Amino acid sequence: MHSSRGWFTAAAVVLVLVVSACSYLPQSRGRGSRVAPASGALLGTYTEPSRQDRAGQQTAVLGVESSMDRKLNLVHWFYPWGSTFPTWREPWAQSGGRVNMVSWAPPPSVNDVNSGAYDHLIDLRARGMKAFGKPILLRWFAEMDSSTRRRQAVSPAAFIAAWRHIYNRFNAAGATNVEFVWCPDAWAFDTGAGAQWYPGDDYVQWTCADGYNWAPKKPGSAWWSFERTFHNFYKWASSRSKPIIIGEVGAVEDPKHSGRKAQWIRDIALTVRQWPRVKALVWFDATAGTRSDPGLTYDWRVDSSPSAQAAWKEIGWWKIFHPYG
Secondary structure: OOOOOOOOOOHHHHHHHHHHEEEEEEOOOOOOOOOOOOHHHHHHEEOOOOOHHHHHHHHHHHHHHHHOOOOOOEEEEOOOOOOOOOOHHHHHHHOOOOOEEEEOOOOOOOHHOOOOOOOHHHHHHHHHHHHHOOEEEEEEEEOOOOOHHHHHHHHHHHHHHHHHHHHHHHHHHHOEEEEEEOEEEOHHHHHOOOOHHHHOOOOOOEEEEEEEEEEOOOOOOOOHHHHHHHHHHHHHHHHOOOOEEEEEEEEOOOOOOOOOOHHHHHHHHHHHHHOOOEEEEEEEEOOOOOOOOOOOEEEEOOOOHHHHHHHHHHHHHHHHHOOOO
C-alpha cells in the first residue's frame, strides 16, 4: 500500500536464475516460529508519529497504548531498502515486552538481488539482526503482487529467487532469530494470483496479507467487512503449516453512517475468534495516500472518531488478543 535500473536481457535473466539456483536449496528446513502464541493472537500497530525523531516515534507507540490502557504485543517499523537496521527502535520496543516486526522495502529491481549486487548489504542486515539476539519478524517486499510494484518484483519467478537468496544469506549468517513474513495483498487471493508468489514452506515462517476497507472514500468501492476482505486469503493460508499474520489492516469512516467504522473494528475480534490460525494482527494506524489514487488521503487511524477509538480499546481487552494471559 505504501509508497531502476533497466531490464536485463533475456539471456542475462536466464543466467541469473541458473547462477542463483543454489538459493533454491533451503539451508534450514522446518524452522518454526518462536513468537506465535499457542492460542490467541498478538495485537499490534504501526502508529504514525507526529514527529520523526526518537521522542516522536516513542510517543506515538506509548500514546496508542495509553489510549487502550494496555501494552501492544507487537510494534511495526518500516525501513527503506538501503537503511540500516536494527536501530534504537527494536531494543526499545523489546525492552517494553513487545515483539518487533520490521518491514524492509525492496530494491529498484529484484534482478539486482539475484545477481549478487546487494550481497554485502544483505549480509550487513543479517549480522545486525543476529546481534539483536531476540526473535524478530522480517517482512521483506510486502505487496509484491501489486501493479504499482511490478517493476521492482519483475515476475513471480524472479521474486521467489530473490526471496530465497536473502533467506539463505540470513541463515548462513546465523540470523535464525529472524522469522520471515511473506505478505502479498489479500485481494490477490480473490483473483487467484497470490499463491504464485509464494517462496515455499521451507523459506517462510509466517504467511501474511494486507487488506483495507476502502469504502466509501475510494470511488466505486464497496463496503467490505474484515471477514470478506481476508476470507480467501485465510482459506488458502490455513492449508499451509504456518502461523498467519494480518500485516496491515484498516478502515475509513463512513460520513453517512456514524459508528460504521467502530463496528468494523469490533467485527475483527469476532472473526479472529473464529479463525484460530491467525496468530497476529497489526492495524495501520496512520493517514496515507496511494499511488493508484493520487490526491486522495485515507484516514486509517484508530482514533479517527471517538467511536472508532472506543471500539479499538474494547477489542484490545478481548481474551483473543491477550495470548499471554
